[in-house]
Amino acid sequence: MRGAWHRFARERQAVVGLTAVAFILGGVIFGPFLVPHSPIAIEHAVLGYPQPPSWLHWLGTDLLGRDVLARALVGGRVSISVGITAMLIAIFFGTFYGAISGMAGGVIDALMMRIVDALFSFPTFFLIITVEALLNRFALGIIVLILGLLSWMSVARLVRAEVLSLREREFIEAARALGVPPLRMLVRHLIPNALAPVIVTATFSIGDNILAEAGLSYLGLGVQPPMPSWGNMLQDALLPAVRSAPWLVVTPGLLIVITLVAFALIGEGLRAAVDVK
Amino acid sequence: MIVFIARRLLAAIPLLLLVSLISYGLMGLAPGGPTAIFQAQARQLSPAARAEFIHALGLDKPWYVQYAYWLGNLIFHGNLGNSFVDHRPVVTKIVEKMPVTLEMLSLALLCTIAIAIPIGIYSAVRRGSAFDYAATVLAFASYGMPVFWLSVILIDAFAVNLRLFPTSGIASVGHERDPLDRLYHLVLPVVALTIVSLASWIRYQRAAMLNVLGELYLRTARSKGLSERAVILRHALRNALLPTITLLGLSLPGLFGGAYFVEFIFSIPGMGFLGINAVFQRDYPTVMALTMLTAVLVVLGNLLADVAYGLADPRIAYD
Numbered sequence: 001m002r003g004a005w006h007r008f009a010r011e012r013q014a015v016v017g018l019t020a021v022a023f024i025l026g027g028v029i030f031g032p033f034l035v036p037h038s039p040i041a042i043e044h045a046v047l048g049y050p051q052p053p054s055w056l057h058w059l060g061t062d063l064l065g066r067d068v069l070a071r072a073l074v075g076g077r078v079s080i081s082v083g084i085t086a087m088l089i090a091i092f093f094g095t096f097y098g099a100i101s102g103m104a105g106g107v108i109d110a111l112m113m114r115i116v117d118a119l120f121s122f123p124t125f126f127l128i129i130t131v132e133a134l135l136n137r138f139a140l141g142i143i144v145l146i147l148g149l150l151s152w153m154s155v156a157r158l159v160r161a162e163v164l165s166l167r168e169r170e171f172i173e174a175a176r177a178l179g180v181p182p183l184r185m186l187v188r189h190l191i192p193n194a195l196a197p198v199i200v201t202a203t204f205s206i207g208d209n210i211l212a213e214a215g216l217s218y219l220g221l222g223v224q225p226p227m228p229s230w231g232n233m234l235q236d237a238l239l240p241a242v243r244s245a246p247w248l249v250v251t252p253g254l255l256i257v258i259t260l261v262a263f264a265l266i267g268e269g270l271r272a273a274v275d276v277k
Numbered sequence: 278m279i280v281f282i283a284r285r286l287l288a289a290i291p292l293l294l295l296v297s298l299i300s301y302g303l304m305g306l307a308p309g310g311p312t313a314i315f316q317a318q319a320r321q322l323s324p325a326a327r328a329e330f331i332h333a334l335g336l337d338k339p340w341y342v343q344y345a346y347w348l349g350n351l352i353f354h355g356n357l358g359n360s361f362v363d364h365r366p367v368v369t370k371i372v373e374k375m376p377v378t379l380e381m382l383s384l385a386l387l388c389t390i391a392i393a394i395p396i397g398i399y400s401a402v403r404r405g406s407a408f409d410y411a412a413t414v415l416a417f418a419s420y421g422m423p424v425f426w427l428s429v430i431l432i433d434a435f436a437v438n439l440r441l442f443p444t445s446g447i448a449s450v451g452h453e454r455d456p457l458d459r460l461y462h463l464v465l466p467v468v469a470l471t472i473v474s475l476a477s478w479i480r481y482q483r484a485a486m487l488n489v490l491g492e493l494y495l496r497t498a499r500s501k502g503l504s505e506r507a508v509i510l511r512h513a514l515r516n517a518l519l520p521t522i523t524l525l526g527l528s529l530p531g532l533f534g535g536a537y538f539v540e541f542i543f544s545i546p547g548m549g550f551l552g553i554n555a556v557f558q559r560d561y562p563t564v565m566a567l568t569m570l571t572a573v574l575v576v577l578g579n580l581l582a583d584v585a586y587g588l589a590d591p592r593i594a595y596d
Contacts, residue, residue, distance in 0.1 A: 013413075118295035121530070121575040122568065129537075130556050130564060131303060211423055215538065218425045219553070238429045249433075253426040260421030 007273035014269020020262035024255075028076035037067035039074040040226040050245040060247040062236055072251050075228035080259070082144055082229070083209040089148025091202050094155025099186050099194065101156065102163030113160070116153045128212065129221060143222060147209050155198055155205075162194030196274040203267035207260035214256055230256050282584065289576045294348075296572040297565065301347065304561055305340020334361060347565065357569075358562035362555075367566040371548060377447055378540065378547035381463055382532050385470035386525075393475050397482025398517065401490060402509055412479055420476035424535050428469040428542045435465060445544035466539045473535060474528065481524050486517040519590050526582025530575050 008014055032039070037057070042064045051061040059068040101112040131146050166172055166189075175189050210230070216222035217231025218238070225232055230252040237248035331337050335346060350356045357367045400409035436444040442465050443449070452458040489495070490513060498512045499505075533549070540549035548567060555563035 114292060114295060118292050118299060118572075121292065121296060121572040122300070127300070127303075127568075129553065130300070207421065211421075214423050215425065218423075218538070219541075234423070234426055238425070249426075249430065253423065253430075256423055256426070257418060257421040261417045264417055264420055 005273070008269050011269035011272050013265045014273070017262045017265025017267075017269060020258065021266060024076065024259055024262065025080070028073050028080060031073035032070065032077070035067065035070045035073060037070040039070040039228050040066065042066060050248055052245070053247055059251050060245070062233075062245075062248055063239070068233075068247065068251055071228040071233055072230070072255060075230050075233050075252065076255060076259075078140070078223055078227060078229040079210050079213060079231065079256075080206075082140070082147070082213045082223070083206040085144045086147035086151070086209040087202050087205045089145065090152040090205060091155055091198060093149065094152030095159050095191055095194075095198060096186075097152065098156035098159030098161075099163050099190050102160040102167070103182065103186060103190060109160075113157075116156055119150075119153050128216065129219065140223060140227070143213065143216065147212055151205060151208065151212075155201055158197045158201060159191070159194050162197065163190050166190055166193055200267055200271045200274060203263055203270060207263040210256060210259060214252075278584070278587070282580065285580050285583075289573075289580075292576065293569065293572055297348065297569060298344065300565060300568045301340065301344040304564065305343065347562075357566040360555075360563050361560045362558050362563075367562045370551065370563060371566055371570065374546060374548045374551045377545060378536055378549060380459070381466055381470070381539070381545065381547065382536055384463060384467045385474065386528075386532065388467060388471040389474045389478055392471065393478030394482050394518070394521065396475075397479045398486050398514065400479070401483045401486030401517075404487065409483075412483070416476045416479040419472055419474075419479075422473055424469060424473045425538045425542055427472060428466070428539055431465050431469055432542070445542075447545050447547075462545075466543045466545060470532070470535050470539055474532065477528065477531075478521070478524065482517070482521050485520040486513065488520075489513045489517040492516070519586065522585045522589060523582040525585070526578035526580070529578040530571065533571055533574070 050063050051057055053060040057067050057069065059072065061067055062071070097112065097116075101109045104112075128146055128150055131150075172185070172189060175185060180189070213222050213229060214231035214234055217229060217235050220235065222231045222235075223229035225236075233252040234249075234256075237245070237252065328337075335343055338346075347358065350358060359365060360367055360370060396412050396415075400406075400412040403409055432444050435441045443462050447462050448455065448458050449462075492513075495508055495513055498508045503512075536547065537549035537553055539545070540547045541553050544550070548570075551563065552567045554560075555567065
């Protein structure tokens with residue numbers, strides 16, 4: 001693990017990504033305390049006329065006279081937490097699913113993997129929209145759950161492949177000979193040794209989830225106002241009525257791009273660091 | 278080879294059954310199904326008439342019974358049912374919309390390949406150069422960009438402000454059959470789809486080329502005195518294109534995912550537009566048919582990728 005960290009630190013792009021993520025996280029965690037505007041308070045004086053950036057509102061205001069900077073920071077909290085929590089759900093579920101499938105082998109394994117194949121041949125986003133629209137409830141927890149539960153398949157495949165190769169290794173055989181019970185085998189021996197590729201996937205999936213949330217919000221199926229997220233800020237900004245206010249369009253869009261690229265840079269760096277050839 | 282294809286197609290049948298079961302189950306178990314929508318629409322109907330209506334659509338039965346009917350209808354009659362909304366056969370509705378989507382997606386795929394493969398190859402050959410760096414930045418930016426955001430920016434810039442292209446639709450009124458007019462309407466959607474799919478193709482092609490560049494047979498080619506140009510173009514390039522063929526099949530679901538947004542934003546009357554509207558209207562038969570169609574396309578795409586890979590590379594044997 002130490003060696004991997006050193007290799008990671010040598011990857012310049014990964015360090016850039018890590019710095020950017022630290023900066024973004026710091027911004028969305030501490031930023032809202034420093035901005036003297038509320039993200040949801042409507043300023044009636046400017047209602048209906050988005051204000052361009054000024055000394056009072058650094059990134060301008062939106063159609064309802066709300067401060068864009070404050071919204072972007074709080075929205076970042078929401079978007080990134082959605083991304084990370086959904087990732088954790090997918091990793092947790094996918095890891096156990098894949099490890100059980102790999103450990104069980106035989107018919108159970110084949111059946112479990114066919115289910116993964118089936119879910120893979122769905123138009124995933126279409127499926128998410130369908131579930132969202134049908135549930136017709138957009139609590140934050142439900143969105144996170146749906147994103148997480150529909151994106152675990154690649155993790156499951158990765159972990160299963162790792163477990164299949166681990167099963168043949170001596171230390172697992174030794175553990176089996178010692179009579180280690182299956183659950184303990186899974187949690188203590190198989191999963192920890194299969195985690196490296198999962199961590200790489202996890203980094204990318206945070207970004208994918210942020211993008212998916214933005215897409216859902218664009219269709220009105222994501223995080224619901226007045227709670228801001230980068231996705232629903234984009235939805236507001238992309239209304240034809242505010243087309244003449246580029247600061248509304250640029251801010252959340254650029255934040256999404258920068259965040260995704262930062263996480264992807266870390267992911268690439270991790271992949272290079274973990275993948276010892 | 279034929280045995281290989283036949284076996285893969287046979288293996289796809291349980292897969293497709295599973296897909297249909299999962300999606301039907303999801304829709305069946307979700308609260309607020311089509312009956313809720315009809316209740317809103319049909320407030321003027323008497324309760325008895327509404328019950329009759331719901332009964333006629335089979336929506337009063339549990340979801341697994343509905344699923345059995347649906348499946349039986351599909352297998353024994355080749356029938357995917359009628360739309361809940363306008364009661365026309367779902368197949369007809371989809372077939373009408375399909376050419377537009379296919380036109381748009383194939384154009385986008387062609388553009389993506391034409392742009393991304395040379396960039397990927399060249400940045401691998403000139404690894405670490407300014408070009409490689411710029412290509413990497415381009416790939417990352419393309420990866421991080423929400424397609425609807427990009428689409429709206431393109432509309433704003435090139436359709437609203439510069440008035441170079443139409444903002445929406447697939448053809449001008451009265452020019453529905455004019456291919457040039459359709460092409461003109463497709464420029465912005467295709468540009469949007471192309472830009473967001475560049476990322477994976479550039480990265481993939483670059484990685485494939487880097488792999489090939491480390492091969493011993495290139496050293497052989499060099500050592501027999503071939504020019505660097507000949508080594509790259511005649512020996513490395515062909516081998517580096519092989520793995521990319523597989524991406525063709527694998528990129529299908531992503532392309533369709535993008536198509537939903539792009540068609541929605543540009544109001545292009547294709548399958549994506551139909552799909553999103555069907556979801557919002559709880560038009561289950563249409564949703565089911567589109568899901569199944571996409572699943573079939575994914576299966577075929579994967580199979581095609583494997584077959585093409587085998588045809589291009591004689592080292593791979595089907596067993």
